Amino acid sequence: MSSTEQGTSSAAPAEPTTAPESAAAPEVPESFYYVHGKDKVVHKVSAGALQHSALIHGMISNLGYTEEQAKANPFPFENIDGDILQMVVDWCNQHKGKPTPPEDTNLPKQKEKLFDLVLAVNYLEIKELLTYCCKQVAMMVKGKSPEEIREIWMIPTDAEDEAAEKEAKKRAGKEAAGETAAAAGDAK
Amino acid sequence: MPIALLNFPTDLLGDVFKQCNPFDLYCFSKCSKRARSCVKLGNTKSWKIKNHSMLYIAVCGINPNYKFEQTTDPKDYFMRKSLSDSEEVMFIETGEISELFAYLLDTFGIRKVETLMFCAYDSDDFVTISRAMIDRNVEIEELLFSHVDGEGAEDLMSLTNQMNITNKLLCWHPFPLHFQHQMTQFPKDIEFRTSHWLTIDQLLNCTCVRIELYKSMLSNQELDQFLRKWKTADGFPNLQYLEIESEKIDDKSPILDMIPPIRARLPGVDGVRIMKEDGREGLLSVDFGNSPTLKLVISDPSNE
Numbered sequence A: 001m002s003s004t005e006q007g008t009s010s011a012a013p014a015e016p017t018t019a020p021e022s023a024a025a026p027e028v029p030e031s032f033y034y035v036h037g038k039d040k041v042v043h044k045v046s047a048g049a050l051q052h053s054a055l056i057h058g059m060i061s062n063l064g065y066t067e068e069q070a071k072a073n074p075f076p077f078e079n080i081d082g083d084i085l086q087m088v089v090d091w092c093n094q095h096k097g098k099p100t101p102p103e104d105t106n107l108p109k110q111k112e113k114l115f116d117l118v119l120a121v122n123y124l125e126i127k128e129l130l131t132y133c134c135k136q137v138a139m140m141v142k143g144k145s146p147e148e149i150r151e152i153w154m155i156p157t158d159a160e161d162e163a164a165e166k167e168a169k170k171r172a173g174k175e176a177a178g179e180t181a182a183a184a185g186d187a188k
Numbered sequence B: 001m002p003i004a005l006l007n008f009p010t011d012l013l014g015d016v017f018k019q020c021n022p023f024d025l026y027c028f029s030k031c032s033k034r035a036r037s038c039v040k041l042g043n044t045k046s047w048k049i050k051n052h053s054m055l056y057i058a059v060c061g062i063n064p065n066y067k068f069e070q071t072t073d074p075k076d077y078f079m080r081k082s083l084s085d086s087e088e089v090m091f092i093e094t095g096e097i098s099e100l101f102a103y104l105l106d107t108f109g110i111r112k113v114e115t116l117m118f119c120a121y122d123s124d125d126f127v128t129i130s131r132a133m134i135d136r137n138v139e140i141e142e143l144l145f146s147h148v149d150g151e152g153a154e155d156l157m158s159l160t161n162q163m164n165i166t167n168k169l170l171c172w173h174p175f176p177l178h179f180q181h182q183m184t185q186f187p188k189d190i191e192f193r194t195s196h197w198l199t200i201d202q203l204l205n206c207t208c209v210r211i212e213l214y215k216s217m218l219s220n221q222e223l224d225q226f227l228r229k230w231k232t233a234d235g236f237p238n239l240q241y242l243e244i245e246s247e248k249i250d251d252k253s254p255i256l257d258m259i260p261p262i263r264a265r266l267p268g269v270d271g272v273r274i275m276k277e278d279g280r281e282g283l284l285s286v287d288f289g290n291s292p293t294l295k296l297v298i299s300d301p302s303n304e
Helices: A003-011 A020-024 A054-060 A067-072 A082-094 A111-124 A127-139 A146-152 A158-187 B010-017 B022-029 B033-042 B097-108 B123-135 B152-160 B200-204 B220-231
Strands: A032-036 A042-046 B048-052 B056-060 B065-071 B080-084 B087-093 B112-119 B139-146 B164-171 B189-192 B210-216 B241-246 B272-275 B281-287 B293-298
Touching: A032 A054, A032 A067, A032 A082, A042 A082, A054 A111, A082 A111, A111 A127, A111 B010, A127 B010, A146 B022, A158 B033, B010 B033, B022 B033, B022 B065, B022 B087, B022 B097, B033 B097, B048 B097, B056 B097, B065 B097, B097 B123, B112 B123, B123 B152, B139 B152, B152 B164, B200 B220, B220 B272, B220 B293
Parallel strands: B048 B112, B065 B087, B112 B139, B139 B164, B164 B189, B189 B210, B210 B241
Antiparallel strands: A032 A042, B048 B056, B056 B065, B080 B087, B241 B293, B272 B281, B281 B293
16 A cells, blocks of 8 residues: 555545545645565555554654655564565555454465464554454364364473473583583683 | 464463463363463453353353363263353363362362352262362352252351352251251351251341241241341341241240231231331231241342
């Protein structure tokens, strides 16, 4: 969704829901910001769409960037894969200025990306999308037996958990011993 | 496509579990000890639990109710059915019902029982279940029991003093004549189908809103004592309904200066109007119909 399209639709005289006052008010040009993920591909997103993200909204609310400044200073989200960020940006654009319906059919369907998507959405604090993603994760095990849930949600068995704990303890012990030895060396 | 759920941060796990129903979380809890320990993140502590004898245990306080029923057929384990808009059922492996109670209470962190109902089955089970409630300081809104086997009812009555019963204690069990019990705490409502053991001293300390005693042994003099206390400004401030059936009620001695039967003079009125010192009114009647019964209905100031 481009800024031109957005501006045109909000100023269109045929809009039945537009109040006369707002139609008469001078059109405020929409501001845009730029974000990129791990892949450094920059996405142009309107401030309206970014309002869904509490994190980004908080970052941009007092910036007052010009278009050039915004372009020169894209927000880096190095912890988010490029394709995941693209999904999030698409969703924010699709839901710009609209409340999210309880059953959101616009969410990407790729289950293999769901884990990364949930983490990204959680990090970017997009509450409505997060609720929907969590619902998707919960739906994965609806009506399943414990054995099926163990597979779908990759739950380790008690024995695997115990082994991992032992291993972690062993590793921590080794690291502590290494630090003690290094400290002793420094003292000498 | 699998997803490593336990790698989620804790707050996210909670967000996912909040979207799961009790059956899904029960099955998840069976995956491992670590899985079981996270279930409470889904705000499950606000749920309630109820049972219907040995037939089922249900998680309630949410809509629909989720009933856990036991089955001996392994083919049916974890099979689910929708019984109606307000009830779903899942079949699980047969085991001690007291263990299932404890498992659900601990896994979901539930601290409130909507209804605890015992009837005609091995007393060991409900004594064990009752002890589990006491140990966990679980609030029991309603406890109902009837015709339990052997000495179980007597054991259970002695446990009621340690149980945190808040709304209703309803006992239809026919206690033997030698049975004795001292109640040390009262829920809002009590109903005892055999109450010969409940003495006037206990009744004078009762804080209930509604009292129904059948097969009582209270006499006219004792009921007169109770009602004179009720008439004082601070006597039984919660009481709204009293019904006592007793073979000892007779037409020889007065109750509040009236010899039974005590009936309204006007047709269509349920009793004689009596008044407390604080101005509240009650309608008192004593009849000898099928069995001698005293009734007192007190006007509710909140409805005035």
